[in-house]
Amino acid sequence: MKNLFQRVKSKLHALIFWQSSIGDFANKMYDLKLFYKYSFKNNNFKSKESEIAFLTKQYHIVEKGLALPNPRLGFGKEKINLLVDRTKQYYKKNGDDALVISIKNCLLEYIEFNKKNNVKIEGDYFKSITDFIGLNKNHNEGGTLEINKTDLQNRTNIDFENFVKSRFSVRDFAEKDVEIEVIKKAVNIAKYAPSVCNRQSWKAHVYTQKENILSLLKIQGGSNGFSDNINKLIIITTDTKAFTKLESNQIYIDGGLFSMNLVLSLHSQGIGACCLNTCFPFTSEKKVKQIGTIPENEKVIMMIGIGNLKETYKVAISRKKDLTQIMTIH
Structure with missing residues (x-):
């Protein structure tokens, strides 16, 4: 009986291994399927x-x-x-x-x-x-903008180093609701993130209903222990329709740039945030899109759980690497 149990256990481990390898392949194929289904090529537009x-x-x-x-x-x-x-x-x-x-x-x-x-x-x-x-004379949009260095220095005269270093992933929030207007302001600031050829493919889906939030977080699976504490949930996506050939990776780059800008924007508004990865199977992404009413053509980048800050709260220290481990001077 013991030998039979060991053989079954061994076969189960092998099955899990192959499922994992095949699963990785299937997830990549799903991403590529979305990209080729919705992206544009040779100036031919599907949307x-x-x-x-x-x-x-x-x-x-x-x-x-x-x-x-x-x-x-x-x-x-x-x-x-x-x-x-x-x-x-x-x-x-x-x-x-x-x-x-x-x-x-x-x-x-x-x-x-x-x-x-x-x-x-x-x-x-x-x-x-x-x-x-024609007679178009509106210079408010399009073209270039002349920047004065002195004006720029006045506008950027903040202690940015301490601002960035003061941001931590927060998992313990106050009970007070985060006002939608505050989120709108943060998103409106975040949209100034850079993107490939200024295409701004990002979307921010904001969820306010507790039942919906908990259902989405259950699929994500990484917020156990503080899911109930999250007041609002933001899911960042990028629209694959905004990309063309050789840009499949840019979907994640642009989405990541916007996400970081949004986290810093929320921090500037006094809102705590915790980035939650979406490293789950494509079947889970489909469930997220279904529950969150997210169109198929949008690629899920990350979830951000947010809430108002308590007067005092604990965060993970998360020691940062030494500069020599990060930077190489060539």
Whole structure:
């Protein structure tokens, strides 16, 4: 009987091992399936979201060109021709929305830059741009912004080192509700995180109902012991429709950048937060999306449990590595 038990135990361990290996493969295949199902390729769009992402990517190329130390006169002709052509198609379907206005402002600055440098704004190329721009004169969005170093120093005159070092993952919250307006403000600050070609693919799903929160946390499985203490739950996702070929990893990079900005923004509002990873099987991600009413095309990045701070509370020290273990000077 003992030998039989050992054989069964050995086979069970082997099964768990193979399930784990196969499971890792299946999880990667699920991620790739979502990416290829919803991302855009060769400027072919399966959705309005992908079309917006493409146009944002294209006009950001012009913005970056204008922000260079010495932009080349008349730069980007091929890319700008494509931008104008595709924006006209978008305009026919959606009108003069915020995206179109931003593109027109960007191209207006491009024309003014060339004029300022004595480039003759004539010929089919420049005419196609000026005809598209029309009389647009709104400089609030799109193009570049001139930064004054002294003004910047005044605006960044804070003890950032101590601010960052004062943030810890909090697991013991006060009973007082976190106001939605405070969360809105934190998200509105966090959206200034960098993203690939300024596409801002991130989404923040905020959950306020206790039953919903506990159901989602149960799937996550890493908040045992303080789930009941979490007042609101935020799930960060990124929209795969905003990405194109060779950008499957960028989904996680952009989502991570936004998540860190959000955690710091919540900290600046006096809200405690604990990042909860989503390292679970794709079957669990599907359950999260179902319970949380998250669209299939969004990739779950992380959960953030939040709450108001107590007057005093304990946090894990979590000693940081020495600088020499992190930085390599080449």
